[in-house]
Amino acid sequence: MIFEWQAADRTSLLALFILMEVFSHWLWCFFVWCRQDTYGAYVDMTLLYFLWIGVTLMGAFSFWMSGRFSPIKKDNGSLHKWQAILVALYSTYIALVILVMGHSSLVSGISLVGGAMLAMMLIRRRYVWRAFLGHAAVILAVTLIPYFGVALPNLRQITITSFPLNTNNYLAYNEMKAIESAISASALKNGLLSWDSLSQLRFSSAFFWRSTHIYMALPKALFIVYIFRALLAILDDSKKEILQHANQDELTQLKSRRYGLTQMKQALATIKDWQDFSVILLDLDLFKEINDNYGHEVGDRVLVEVAQTLSQSLTDETIISRYGGEEFLIVLTDTSHDSAMLIAEQLRLSIAKRVIAVNDNLSFNVTTSLGVYTLTYDERTCIRKAHKKSVQKDDESQFAKPQTFRSRSSKRGNRPLSTAAQLPHDICQRLISMADKALYEAKSCGRNHVVSANEMSAEGNGIESLYGTQL
């Protein structure tokens, strides 16, 4: 399955994630409210009610949002507006929750990085990037503002903590203030401090808030990583499928024209000096008549059967692609001209012999015409020399021009040279064009023939050499 959710579907999914997170906050508020007798000592209950109302409103809004995107799938302007609102609102909400619940580095880090990662995968990255920066700025502000004497609302009600301070125990500004007040209150009231009561309070409070932060952060982190992994797996599968679509011809299951040419280029780039390189262009004879007489479906069936014959007759190293409608390109790396002619003749016979049985009453044979061209080492040397000369000539004429008219792309570094170094970049097209000329000749002399472009060229029989002149 290709990953083709529309932007609206992905935004709905993000709204759903937000809804789930907000619901977990709602449950926390509910839990603390139910156990206020125990936790009332560590939580500012008045602020909790405000937080609870805010969480409920955000939950209702995300619920409404998750269903809102489907109807506006087609309206891009509206979709972008709502995406931006969702991201802005969520960032503000999370920043406020972190501020009010006490900003643990665990919660802040996971909200900041995990949320942004997930959102970037699901919706437009521009909004998320801005929200991420805004979010980071708010967290920075929340952390620093209390040091400038501004009191920010905080749910954490820490009445007292251990003394001397445990160095592993990070204390926020508010907590430091709470300790100071507690110490002075206790000192004023009792005249002395009890270490036991201090430790007890510290442990119970710290445990409650640590648990709260773990509850807020870890499930979210696991969930985000899991979804991220699932999305990456979907993307990998989609990529494979897209590549398969691009590289494979759907009807015949052979390589597509584009992929066949790419592989031909690569094969040519790695060819050894002593190896010959042959191409065969094969075309079905009078294929139009098959379509006209028996219909397109039968025509398709013929193409599939011819493709099967090719695959069965040739080795795995041979590059076989569907070059056009009823035309196939066969690239035989490291194959001499004689062998290529022999292979072409065998293919012609195999296809001609294959009976295409459409049904009990209809069966027939098809024939093919083939053009063969072999690029030998000698020819490659000539092509390289001729190409080098032409490049030098071009360079000289470029240098002869005034400097101001010389374009950047005419510099030697940008010249389109093939990977096979010194072969012209359109060498594959030239080889195919030679084979095509031989194929045309095969059609002209009555079809169901194999013709060699090399022989035609050697005889000076109507075609020029590969490089435009007789070699």
Ligand SMILES: Nc1nc2c(ncn2[C@@H]2O[C@H](COP(=O)(O)OP(=O)(O)OP(=O)(O)O)[C@@H](O)[C@H]2O)c(=O)[nH]1
């Ligand atoms: N069924 C089917 N027909 C196709 C496909 N692709 C191309 N064709 C048909 O192939 C036919 C090619 O016809 P022509 O180019 O006239 O060639 P021809 O009839 O084979 O004649 P010659 O090549 O001269 O022997 C056209 O009728 C196209 O419609 C395909 O995928 N399926």
